[in-house]
Amino acid sequence: MWPKIERNVKKGGCYRCLKGNRFMEKEVCIVCGVNYCYDCVLRAMGSMPEGRKCVTCIGFRIREARRGMLGKCPRLLKRLLTDLELKRVMNAEMLCEVNQVPPELVFVNGETLSKDELFQLRNCKYPPKKLRPGYYWYDKYSGFWGKEGQKPSQIITCHLGVGRHVKRNASNGNTNVFINNREITKEELWMLKSAGVPCEGETHYWVSENGAYEREGQKTRKGKIWDKTRTKLVCAVLSLPVPPRSENPSGKEVNGEIRDNLAQKSIHKFLLVGYDKSGTSAIYKQAKILYGIPSSEDERQTIKFSIQRKLFGYLTILLEGREQFEEESLLEKRKSCVIDRSGPSGDTIHIDDTTIYSIGARVRAFSDWLLQVLQLDNSEAIFPAATCEYAPFIEEMWKDAAIQATYNRRNELQMLPRVATYFLDRAVEISRTDYEPSDMDILYADGITSSNSLTCMEFSFPKSTQDDSLDPAYRHDSSLRYQLIRVHPRSLGEHCKWLDMFEDTDIVLFCVALTDYDEYSVDRNGVLTNKMLASKELFESIVTHPTFENKNFLLILNKFDLLEEKIEQVPLTYCEWFRDFKPVVSRNCHNSTYPSLAQRASHYIGMKFKELFRSLTDNKLFVSLVTGLENDTVDEALRYAREIIKWQHVGEEPYLNNELSSTDLEASSSCVHRSKMTCKSSSIFSQNFVGTLTKHV
Numbered sequence: 181m182w183p184k185i186e187r188n189v190k191k192g193g194c195y196r197c198l199k200g201n202r203f204m205e206k207e208v209c210i211v212c213g214v215n216y217c218y219d220c221v222l223r224a225m226g227s228m229p230e231g232r233k234c235v236t237c238i239g240f241r242i243r244e245a246r247r248g249m250l251g252k253c254p255r256l257l258k259r260l261l262t263d264l265e266l267k268r269v270m271n272a273e274m275l276c277e278v279n280q281v282p283p284e285l286v287f288v289n290g291e292t293l294s295k296d297e298l299f300q301l302r303n304c305k306y307p308p309k310k311l312r313p314g315y316y317w318y319d320k321y322s323g324f325w326g327k328e329g330q331k332p333s334q335i336i337t338c339h340l341g342v343g344r345h346v347k348r349n350a351s352n353g354n355t356n357v358f359i360n361n362r363e364i365t366k367e368e369l370w371m372l373k374s375a376g377v378p379c380e381g382e383t384h385y386w387v388s389e390n391g392a393y394e395r396e397g398q399k400t401r402k403g404k405i406w407d408k409t410r411t412k413l414v415c416a417v418l419s420l421p422v423p424p425r426s427e428n429p430s431g432k433e434v435n436g437e438i439r440d441n442l443a444q445k446s447i448h449k450f451l452l453v454g455y456d457k458s459g460t461s462a463i464y465k466q467a468k469i470l471y472g473i474p475s476s477e478d479e480r481q482t483i484k485f486s487i488q489r490k491l492f493g494y495l496t497i498l499l500e501g502r503e504q505f506e507e508e509s510l511l512e513k514r515k516s517c518v519i520d521r522s523g524p525s526g527d528t529i530h531i532d533d534t535t536i537y538s539i540g541a542r543v544r545a546f547s548d549w550l551l552q553v554l555q556l557d558n559s560e561a562i563f564p565a566a567t568c569e570y571a572p573f574i575e576e577m578w579k580d581a582a583i584q585a586t587y588n589r590r591n592e593l594q595m596l597p598r599v600a601t602y603f604l605d606r607a608v609e610i611s612r613t614d615y616e617p618s619d620m621d622i623l624y625a626d627g628i629t630s631s632n633s634l635t636c637m638e639f640s641f642p643k644s645t646q647d648d649s650l651d652p653a654y655r656h657d658s659s660l661r662y663q664l665i666r667v668h669p670r671s672l673g674e675h676c677k678w679l680d681m682f683e684d685t686d687i688v689l690f691c692v693a694l695t696d697y698d699e700y701s702v703d704r705n706g707v708l709t710n711k712m713l714a715s716k717e718l719f720e721s722i723v724t725h726p727t728f729e730n731k732n733f734l735l736i737l738n739k740f741d742l743l744e745e746k747i748e749q750v751p752l753t754y755c756e757w758f759r760d761f762k763p764v765v766s767r768n769c770h771n772s773t774y775p776s777l778a779q780r781a782s783h784y785i786g787m788k789f790k791e792l793f794r795s796l797t798d799n800k801l802f803v804s805l806v807t808g809l810e811n812d813t814v815d816e817a818l819r820y821a822r823e824i825i826k827w828q829h830v831g832e833e834p835y836l837n838n839e840l841s842s843t844d845l846e847a848s849s850s851c852v853h854r855s856k857m858t859c860k861s862s863s864i865f866s867q868n869f870v871g872t873l874t875k876h877v
């Protein structure tokens with residue numbers, strides 16, 4: 181029973197002095213919920229032996245709705261009390277007997293708890309987090325803990341004398357697969373499959389607290405469920421718990437980013453997927469930098485070696501180039517010598533074979549060794565060690581005039597990728613043993629983690645100035661959690677059968693490289709395919725997958741910077757899907773505000789995907805233009821994804837859609853996100869341009 185209160189105060193006013201309104205700063209009683217203003221709180225609550233309670237409420241149980249407030253330091257009291265007093269009050273609030281969850285309201289495996297059992301549960305090494313009155317199930321052997329009828333939310337200490345045996349239907353699973361006699365949920369089934377546990381037909385497993393499993397009736401241990409990094413990633417993606425760290429010594433924290441228990445938090449999930457080399461890792465890494473997600477020590481080390489290995493690869497291309505240039509220059513010299521000999525004076529010329537491209541003996545020896553080693557199958561294994569040993573040679577080699585002369589002609593070396601310049605410019609620094617990759621180095625390096633096919637991170641959007649001006653809902657957004665899951669199409673299996681795993685995704689971010697229209701790759705059947713068409717095919721299979729029916733989709737058109745260069749060389753019509761791209765040449769086209777060819781081409785590509793999406797679903801496709809290596813465009817695309825989710829919840833269009841034409845029906849159904857990049861020539865959204873665009877669609 182709670183004390184009766186009479187409410188004759190206007191809403192939000194102080195219960196004692198009756199002054200103030202809902203905007204005033206106040207403190208609330210955790211039992212009866214009345215408010216007190218700054219002047220009255222100490223008089224109304226006294227010395228607070230049980231925390232924030234009116235003196236008349238002392239000895240009464242708290243309201244469960246306010247349990248989340250316990251121990252959370254209030255601002256008003258901070259101003260009224262000394263640090264020591266405040267600490268005492270908060271401790272009393274959290275720990276005093278009467279404020280604890282009443283044992284009779286906690287049911288485990290169908291039985292209410294005794295006081296002792298609750299004490300055991302709360303004081304074990306890994307207690308349930310945020311325990312509230314309610315119905316729970318607990319599997320003593322594995323430590324799995326969850327709400328009745330739901331998948332496990334946590335792994336707590338096992339073998340506690342709490343509740344009876346777990347019931348078969350405790351988590352409402354319907355998979356025909358049992359763990360310690362409980363029929364597991366489909367998410368757990370996916371987890372088992374990802375760990376390579378056979379699950380055909382009715383299967384019963386015994387699982388112990390460290391994840392070791394064996395088939396019922398067979399006494400042979402098969403292995404441990406959480407040993408693989410991949411399984412832990414899958415758990416993070418499916419919001420399934422993994423054992424607490426000390427129970428799981430072999431299991432490093434995945435990427436240093438994944439929390440033990442995602443299930444209890446409300447989290448919005450973004451699934452980032454795209455065809456090979458579309459730039460999903462670049463966007464993922466960019467998001468890590470943007471939202472301050474640090475890379476784990478292990479990850480940095482792996483990336484460091486991978487960068488150093490790549491650097492050696494680039495150096496090798498330079499060395500091969502040098503040889504070629506040397507041969508060419510010698511040939512030139514010989515030719516000119518022949519010409520001179522036959523000249524009118526008839527003088528002989530001394531042939532100097534120390535051309536600018538020849539190198540010293542030491543550098544040559546090192547170069548020969550390097551070229552040999554890189555051809556070995558196990559060069560990957562040799563490299564970390566080799567880097568330490570040979571770093572001083574790199575310095576000598578890099579300073580060599582012939583290498584520098586070759587580097588100056590790097591544009592002629594077709595094998596040298598564009599990104600090589602970024603690393604070669606700092607070759608000496610990078611080859612040193614004490615080199616630490618910066619965030620930018622990680623961004624530019626290919627490959628993100630050892631488990632490159634599935635990666636996930638949890639983040640919040642930091643408050644931006646834009647948020648303030650847009651909508652009050654954004655102001656508190658830094659407390660909302662999001663999960664960015666990047667998956668490689670390779671890991672989705674045939675016909676994308678593993679997409680089921682991502683059914684609780686809020687939005688799919690489908691990434692397309694704008695430059696793919698004239699590039700080819702060999703598909704699964706060994707057929708050479710245009711990469712844009714391959715990307716389109718992947719898009720179709722994901723969009724039409726039953727799991728993703730009615731999902732929000734944001735198309736990320738990536739590598740805009742590269743498209744700007746390529747489109748000047750290769751027409752978009754090179755790709756058969758884009759044959760009808762006929763950019764209208766306007767008299768205004770020399771005007772700097774008129775959209776560039778690359779902008780018109782990306783808009784056209786966006787339209788083609790929208791058209792396709794409309795033919796496959798009843799929904800609208802959202803589009804964002806991005807350059808994966810530029811942080812602002814990635815930030816805007818991800819914030820746009822957030823808006824789409826938010827606005828879909830309230831059944832409205834994202835606000836940015838309003839920027840498009842209101843007159844043209846066709847164009848008003850389009851929604852290409854205007855990122856900063858496109859703002860540079862905002863006329864891309866002007867009436868004129870919308871008119872031009874609709875000609876293509």
Ligand SMILES: Nc1nc2c(ncn2[C@@H]2O[C@H](COP(=O)(O)OP(=O)(O)OP(=O)(O)O)[C@@H](O)[C@H]2O)c(=O)[nH]1
Nearest residue numbers: 456457458459460461462738739740742807808809
């Ligand atoms: N210039 C430029 N390069 C980019 C951009 N996005 C990605 N890249 C580069 O393109 C290459 C492929 O990008 P990734 O992010 O590795 O692509 P991916 O989707 O992970 O592809 P997989 O490696 O097949 O998984 C990398 O070298 C990136 O640095 C971009 O917007 N502009």
Ligand SMILES: [Mg+2]
Nearest residue numbers: 457461626627
């Ligand atoms: Mg990659």
